């Protein structure tokens with residue numbers, strides 16, 4: 001027997017939507033959990049992979065690294081690939097390889113009317129939309145940002161920095177795709193100008209560097225080579241990606257949350 005449901009339907013991939021969109025953000029949504037659509041098939045010859053949208057990033061990083069491949073995606077290994085890619089997908093390899101969504105070759109999707117489109121690539125407007133249309137203490141930082149602004153996109157594309165500004169410290173971590181020796185040459189100017197208190201270089205596999213996880217402000221490279229209208233991901237032509245987080249503990253007051261909200265609204269008004 002077929003019954004027409006009155007509930008709106010949402011897909012959930014990794015459940016990492018900040019806004020709770022993976023569960024509809026309010027009551028009475030029918031949630032389609034994609035967790036079992038989790039195949040990862042790697043074709044070594046064509047250097048491509050078929051990935052189910054229920055995967056989180058960790059197994060993708062794991063499987064691709066087994067073949068010495070990499071996929072440019074998020075810094076948090078537990079984000080779902082479904083929500084990440086539809087939102088663009090930023091992380092350590094963006095400067096070199098672009099957004100996650102720039103690396104999608106094709107997709108099979110179910111339209112709102114239940115029709116299955118086996119190759120989104122054959123429907124340019126659908127393909128365009130899945131490429132990033134979205135899913136739904138600064139005191140000590142000026143020197144650092146002025147150095148970043150000065151060097152700008154001249155920073156080598158194999159480097160992505162993440163700047164972490166916390167109440168107690170300011171740190172810059174990053175990934176260089178290559179050896180520690182090469183990196184030291186490429187960041188001489190940056191080190192000279194930004195005068196860090198100490199520096200460490202660690203050689204590691206990409207998998208471990210990514211799964212260790214780091215978050216902060218990133219500097220963009222390859223992402224900006226595509227125009228604002230090239231794909232559905234419109235946030236191009238900028239130097240930084242910025243993620244502002246608040247950790248809630250017993251000392252956070254309502255006033256503090258309100259100030260944070262005011263800050264983010266003013267920031268968006270002035271800069272977004």
Ligand SMILES: Cc1cc2nc3c(=O)[nH]c(=O)nc-3n(C[C@H](O)[C@H](O)[C@H](O)COP(=O)(O)OP(=O)(O)OC[C@H]3O[C@@H](n4cnc5c(N)ncnc54)[C@H](O)[C@@H]3O)c2cc1C
Pocket residue numbers: 010011012013014015016017018020021022023034053073074075076078079080081082083084086087088089090091135136
């Ligand atoms: C701790 C944390 C760290 C993060 N780090 C990064 C990062 O490094 N880089 C980055 O780019 N983003 C990052 N994000 C943001 C994250 O990419 C987005 O919140 C993304 O939407 C989460 O995707 P998800 O599949 O895990 O979430 P979900 O809640 O499952 O889904 C998010 C949205 O996408 C829709 N959706 C999911 N799968 C599909 C599908 N297959 N088809 C259609 N719609 C779908 C859902 O309906 C929902 O609207 C982070 C988020 C968190 C919470």
